[in-house]
Amino acid sequence: MTADRPAASPVTPMEHAIPFETIVVEKRGPACWVWLNRPAALNSLTLEMAHELEAAITAAEADPAVRSVVVTGAGRAFCAGADLAALHAHGGSIAAPLGDFLAELGRVFTRIEASPLPTIALVNGLALAGGLELVLCCDLVVAADSARFGDAHANYGLLPGGGGSIRLPRKIGPARAAWLMMTGEFLPAADMERAGLVSRIVPGDALVETAQSLVETLATKSSLGLARMKELAAIADGCSLEEGLRRELEIVADYATSHDLQEGLTAFAEKRQPEFTGQ
Known part of the structure; x- marks a missing residue:
């Protein structure tokens, strides 16, 4: 079966869909x-x-x-x-x-x-x-x-x-x-x-x-935070433990200056849902 259409039916572009051939x-x-x-x-x-x-x-x-x-x-x-x-x-x-x-x-x-x-x-x-x-x-x-x-x-x-x-x-x-x-x-x-x-x-x-x-x-998550998580995951496959830990600290330190990390900590302290901006 398809993700949400009958198996026998080709996918048809719907309103606002971007036109492609394949x-x-x-x-x-x-x-x-x-x-x-x-x-x-x-x-x-x-x-x-x-x-x-x-x-x-x-x-x-x-x-x-x-x-x-x-x-x-x-x-x-x-x-x-x-x-x-x-x-x-x-x-x-x-x-x-x-x-x-x-x-x-x-x-x-x-x-x-x-x-x-x-x-x-x-x-x-x-x-x-x-x-x-x-x-x-x-x-x-x-x-x-x-x-x-x-x-x-x-x-x-x-x-x-x-x-x-x-x-x-x-x-x-x-x-x-x-x-x-x-x-x-x-x-x-x-x-x-x-x-x-x-x-x-x-x-x-x-x-x-x-x-x-x-x-x-x-x-609902920080888009910047998720992007940084992808960077961290990519590091794990291609370097030594020591190098990976060093790069992890560098990425975390850079992310620590972001609005989203500060917003997350503030929201936690104020017991509310954070409002992330991706910055």
Whole structure:
């Protein structure tokens, strides 16, 4: 099923939606919702889709009313990976087009991962190969109980090239990552929750309600504070303990001069809800 539309129906842009060809973008309250919209191809990734995803993230960041981004899929899949049929259609050697595609896809995925906005992957079906790599770039992962995850590259003699071979072991550990990458097996959401990739599992018909509740919760927090938390989380994967602790203190010290931290402390002392400004 889709995140909130019948599985058999393509996503249709609604009023105030930003027009794109391969995705649909809507602003819903404090969140920017992005649907991967190639349901007949299981939302497989193309360069056009990657560029549109980047444009959607950029537009969301430029809107001060947007406090988070939700990414989900139209139809019965979240994303089944790269559009291999389109790549194969080039004919001759696939090395050059594949290399160019993966380099650009990896750049866009890193751009999404580095966004100061909290990103939520709302996984409504299959998340395979490049689709799994997209999930790995999101901060929070809410999955339907029927969702399945897999690296799948080995099934066609391919290698993960959108960052999966680096991010997956860091997220779920090297042993589980090796299993997924080498076997090509699709695992249920419950297994991926236990592995540490999925944040929460809900019934399929509760995906939208859960996501809407989550974005409303995030909107009550300091946007600057959440952005700094993302910086802290990113540090943990790429440095020694000593370096990480040093960088943590630097970021906390910088944030200590912000309005939002002072407002939070004042609100606590006055026993009221804080009114954050993101500054």
